[in-house]
Amino acid sequence: DAKTTQPPSMDCAEGRAANLPCNHSTISGNEYVYWYRQIHSQGPQYIIHGLKNNETNEMASLIITEDRKSSTLILPHATLRDTAVYYCIVRVSSSNTGKLIFGQGTTLQVKP
Amino acid sequence: KAGVTQTPRYLIKTRGQQVTLSCSPISGHRSVSWYQQTPGQGLQFLFEYFSETQRNKGNFPGRFSGRQFSNSRSEMNVSTLELGDSALYLCASSPRLATDTGELFFGEGSRLTVL
Numbered sequence: 624d625a626k627t628t629q630p631p632s633m634d635c636a637e638g639r640a641a642n643l644p645c646n647h648s649t650i651s652g653n654e655y656v657y658w659y660r661q662i663h664s665q666g667p668q669y670i671i672h673g674l675k676n677n678e679t680n681e682m683a684s685l686i687i688t689e690d691r692k693s694s695t696l697i698l699p700h701a702t703l704r705d706t707a708v709y710y711c712i713v714r715v716s717s718s719n720t721g722k723l724i725f726g727q728g729t730t731l732q733v734k735p
Numbered sequence: 736k737a738g739v740t741q742t743p744r745y746l747i748k749t750r751g752q753q754v755t756l757s758c759s760p761i762s763g764h765r766s767v768s769w770y771q772q773t774p775g776q777g778l779q780f781l782f783e784y785f786s787e788t789q790r791n792k793g794n795f796p797g798r799f800s801g802r803q804f805s806n807s808r809s810e811m812n813v814s815t816l817e818l819g820d821s822a823l824y825l826c827a828s829s830p831r832l833a834t835d836t837g838e839l840f841f842g843e844g845s846r847l848t849v850l
Contacts, residue, residue: 659839661778664823664843664844665843665844666739666825666827666841666842666843666844667778667825667827667839667841668841669838669839669840672838710778722768722780722783722791722793723778723780723839724780725770725777725778725779726777727777728777
């Protein structure tokens with residue numbers, strides 16, 4: 624699975640969009656980009672994933688660059704409850720389902 | 736539908752003892768994975784079970800073991816506990832070994848403290 628690079632921390636004002644970047648320059652053609660988040664003292668929670676097209680669900684949007692070397696997770700209207708560590712993970716979806724390689728993630732602090 | 740349930744939530748052991756942690760996956764899920772989370776090493780994959788068979792294993796010593804039962808419930812065991820085994824142990828389940836989404840559902844974890 625390709626390695627990812629994320630900034631260690633970010634701040635965001637409540638109600639504003641939070642844009643979390645992730646670099647994955649060695650991503651392969653069959654690897655997906657996944658985002659999970661972990662709120663303090665809880666287990667990680669799946670947010671969204673994508674291959675090459677932009678994706679949106681009720682939680683967030685995922686923007687993947689055309690060359691797929693980087694992506695951005697967007698929380699459109701951040702709330703205090705979005706304060707968490709956000710992990711960007713690259714993996715092949717159809718294999719090794721239970722094995723995720725977590726990096727250090729980005730600690731997002733949403734401030735009032 | 737109930738989520739992933741891990742027991743116990745908190746426990747304290749002393750060096751040299753052993754510990755068994757339990758994980759009940761979401762009903763219908765057959766794949767169970769275990770992770771260790773520490774402040775220094777972050778989240779690290781331990782192993783994965785599917786249909787009572789270990790499918791993947793992380794880079795942990797043999798003191799860490801696990802098993803899965805026919806009802807998909809899983810246990811992990813750590814023998815001869817060391818101070819460095821103090822961690823949050825997380826269990827995750829998914830419907831089957833390979834899925835379209837690759838989404839994992841995590842439990843709240845079992846926090847082990849070794850004194």
